[in-house]
Structure formats: structure tokens, C-alpha cells
Amino acid sequence: MDFDTIAAIATAPGEAGIGIVRISGDRALDISDKIFKSERISSLTKEEERKLVYGHIINPKDKKIIDEVLIVYMKGPNTYTKEDVVEINCHGGIVPVRRILELVLENGARMAEAGEFTKRAFLNGRIDLAQAEAVMDLISAKTDSGFDVSLNQLEGSLSKKVKDLREKLLSMLAQIEASIDFPEHDVEDSTYRKLMDGGKEVYQEIDGLLDTVYTGRILKEGLKTVILGKPNVGKSSLMNALLRENRAIVTDVPGTTRDVIEEYINIKGIPLKIIDTAGIRETNDVVEKIGVDRAKELINMSDLTITVFDASRELSDEDLEIIKLIENKKSIILLNKTDLDNKIDKKDISKHIPDKKIINTSVIKGDGVDILEDTLKDMFFTGEVKINDNIIVNNVRHRNQLLKAKKDIEDAIEAIKAGLPIDLFEVDIKNCWENLGEITGDTVGEDIIEKIFKDFCIGK
Numbered sequence: 001m002d003f004d005t006i007a008a009i010a011t012a013p014g015e016a017g018i019g020i021v022r023i024s025g026d027r028a029l030d031i032s033d034k035i036f037k038s039e040r041i042s043s044l045t046k047e048e049e050r051k052l053v054y055g056h057i058i059n060p061k062d063k064k065i066i067d068e069v070l071i072v073y074m075k076g077p078n079t080y081t082k083e084d085v086v087e088i089n090c091h092g093g094i095v096p097v098r099r100i101l102e103l104v105l106e107n108g109a110r111m112a113e114a115g116e117f118t119k120r121a122f123l124n125g126r127i128d129l130a131q132a133e134a135v136m137d138l139i140s141a142k143t144d145s146g147f148d149v150s151l152n153q154l155e156g157s158l159s160k161k162v163k164d165l166r167e168k169l170l171s172m173l174a175q176i177e178a179s180i181d182f183p184e185h186d187v188e189d190s191t192y193r194k195l196m197d198g199g200k201e202v203y204q205e206i207d208g209l210l211d212t213v214y215t216g217r218i219l220k221e222g223l224k225t226v227i228l229g230k231p232n233v234g235k236s237s238l239m240n241a242l243l244r245e246n247r248a249i250v251t252d253v254p255g256t257t258r259d260v261i262e263e264y265i266n267i268k269g270i271p272l273k274i275i276d277t278a279g280i281r282e283t284n285d286v287v288e289k290i291g292v293d294r295a296k297e298l299i300n301m302s303d304l305t306i307t308v309f310d311a312s313r314e315l316s317d318e319d320l321e322i323i324k325l326i327e328n329k330k331s332i333i334l335l336n337k338t339d340l341d342n343k344i345d346k347k348d349i350s351k352h353i354p355d356k357k358i359i360n361t362s363v364i365k366g367d368g369v370d371i372l373e374d375t376l377k378d379m380f381f382t383g384e385v386k387i388n389d390n391i392i393v394n395n396v397r398h399r400n401q402l403l404k405a406k407k408d409i410e411d412a413i414e415a416i417k418a419g420l421p422i423d424l425f426e427v428d429i430k431n432c433w434e435n436l437g438e439i440t441g442d443t444v445g446e447d448i449i450e451k452i453f454k455d456f457c458i459g460k
Helices: 028-035 094-106 116-123 129-139 144-154 157-181 189-210 213-221 235-243 286-301 317-326 346-350 369-380 396-417 426-440 446-453
Strands: 006-009 018-024 053-058 065-074 085-091 223-229 261-267 270-276 304-310 331-336 357-360
Touching: 006 094, 006 116, 018 028, 018 094, 018 116, 028 065, 028 085, 028 094, 065 094, 085 094, 116 129, 116 446, 129 144, 129 157, 129 396, 129 426, 129 446, 144 157, 144 213, 157 189, 157 426, 189 396, 213 270, 213 396, 223 235, 223 286, 223 317, 235 261, 235 270, 235 304, 235 369, 261 369, 270 369, 286 317, 304 317, 304 369, 331 346, 331 369, 346 357, 357 369, 396 426
Parallel strands: 223 270, 223 304, 304 331, 331 357
Antiparallel strands: 006 018, 018 085, 053 065, 065 085, 261 270
16 A cells, blocks of 8 residues: 655644654655754664664755754654654744744655544554544543553454454354355254354443443543532532632622533543533523523533532522422532531432432532542442453444444344344344444445544644
């Protein structure tokens, strides 16, 4: 497979100690020799491969020095893309890396498309599609646990599992083909039993992978957590306490928060997309009313609600309305302002919603916030999660393919159970095999590949 030579900035934009321009392709060395000059060597081929060489990037037209650099040449196929790769380490900052990239492009390279380096790694057979997607997940990981899951997938844990499942399905298809090839022999009951056992085993393993999707989504995207309550009960103070900074405006004036405030936060390894909402109450203020309506909409979209009540005030009709909104949601209840004279306690709340965890807090004094954080962890991770010992599905595309494969094998099992002719459920087993293959890229179409890599950053 032949590709042209591509180049891009591999480091994040902005001021930094070092910036890197990456070149990949057959002309990478030729282009580098045109613009790189060193007093010690005349060409990068004269130096040991994978060894940093000191020198300068020089414009070959006017011999003007662009920057002082360290450059390294890596010969394919033992590189990220399996092509010849050159990386130019220059001074960080927008101007140096831009000038060097422009010079590389002027001398024969093409600007890389988003994710094209990783796409080449996939197309050249260095990694499969699931591993390629793990690269982007690794870059965007928000917690150590999320990073470990993505690293596990980059190492091929999910791919190996999928390939094992496809091998089992191929074995089932081979049994079916053998039976079809010898029609003079009736299909024995033992063949149906073997196919049934194989189908159930595949089903259980797919189902087990799907059981990890919720945890995977939390680790990747964050737990969508909505803070609810009437105005002036301490919602914004709670958000500031969790963030360890004054992100939300806190005043004694009810209705200060009129819109939704969103922030990502890492609490004990759990990424939370935490959302502070407008205080829920009846209001004639048009702007505040829009904020209240949005808060109610977010309840249905959330994974968790943290509902705050003011313990120094008796339950009102507005409080009871909020209780109705969360009665069927996964929720944690905070009785806040417990440093003041209490007018309500836990039993006043639990008689309306008996199945909710209730925590006494005084957010302004920092009391109970640590208990809330421990509760958040315990609600979603019972015991210590050992990411390295588990395969966790954290990709929506993988989930969708697993759901399709599960439906295929379910249909096959029902047909086997009903004793239908063996060739009638062969197509279900083959569909299951193909849908699993789309996870690793073995049976995926070009349109899917293009869609996946266009979401990557340029330079990766």
C-alpha cells in the first residue's frame, strides 16, 4: 500500500519548552535532509537510527536559520505508522513550529488530515481499529482509571476478546458447513447440542462485555450529575466546595444562579460532569424561569442528582415538588445548613423517598463534603476496581456492534432451540461474526473508517 508523505505539528498549540513536527512517508528522510544541517553529519542516514542529532533547520532557498533543533530519524516498518518517520524537536511556541511545518510542506510533504498518522498505523496493519480508537480515548482520558482502560484497549485486551469470540463463531459455522456438505446424513442431535452450547457461550461473553458499558461511559465521559434544590439552599456553595474553587456566584439573594453551570471534576477516580442549576421555584422572572425549566429537563438526562434541602427551614410545597421530580432517579440527598437550628431531619425526607441516601452537611463549614465524595465512589464502584484485570467497553460504536451481535446470536439460539433446519440460522451466526469484526476493523467499511478518524486531532 503506497501513501504520499505527510506532516503535522504533533504537540499542543501554545507556548511550551518543546514543539514537535512529525513527518511520515517515503520522502520523510529526503525532505529532512533538505532543511536540516548539522556540523557533524551530512545526512541523517550517516547517524545511528533513533538517535537525536543536534543541528539547525535552514531554509534551502536563502540559507536562513529557522530554529535550533534536535532531530530523530526512525526507519519503517518499526515505527508508529510502519513508514519512515522523522520528528523535529524545536522550541515550543506558535511561531517556531509553524515556520518549520511550512518549510516541510514547501519541500514535498502534504499536511496530514485529522488522525492520519494513526489511520496509517491501522491501514498498514500495526494496530486494529479498536486499538486506534483507544489512542484518542487515551489522549482525552479525564482520570487515572479512564486512562488505564484506554491503555488496556491500546494493548489489545478488547481486540483479543473479540477475536476469541469470532473464532468460536467460525467453529460453529464450520460445523454447519460440514452438515450442509453431507446432506445424505441427517443432522444429529449432538450437532444441535454443540451449536446450542457454543451459541450460549458466545451470548454470555457478549452480555458480559455489555455489562461494562455503563462503567466505561462514566470513565470516558463523566457521570452527568445535576445539583438540584430551591434557591439559596447551598447548591452553588456545594459546587464550589467540590471544585475547590469559587466557580459559581454565591450570595444571600435567592435566584442568583439563573442558567446552567457545567464543570468536569475528578472525585476519587470518578469523573463527574457536574451541573449547577437554577433554583427550582415558581417565578415571574422570564430569564430565571428559563433556567428553572432547563433544570427540570436536565433531571431526566442525568445519571445522578444531588438534591440539596435547607435543614434550617421546614419543607415547603416547592421542596415536595422537587422530591416528586427525583423519586425515580438515582439520587443523593443533602440536608444542608445543619450548623443552624434544624427544622427538618432525615426522617422528614425519608418518609417521602425512603430509598435515598441522606447526608447531613454544612457546606459553608466543609462538614459532610468528604462523606458525599465517599458516597459517590461507593455508589458506583463497590470495592477496589482493578482496571488491568477487566475489559471495560467505553466506546459507543463498540457498544452498538455488541448489541447487534447479541441480537444475532439470540436469534440463532432461538432457531436452534426450535429445531429449525441448520442452514436457516447460519446467516444469524455469520452476521454475529461480521458485527464483531467491525469492532476490530476486520469487516468494517471505508465510510466507517473515515468517520472514526475525522474526530482525531491533527498530528496523531
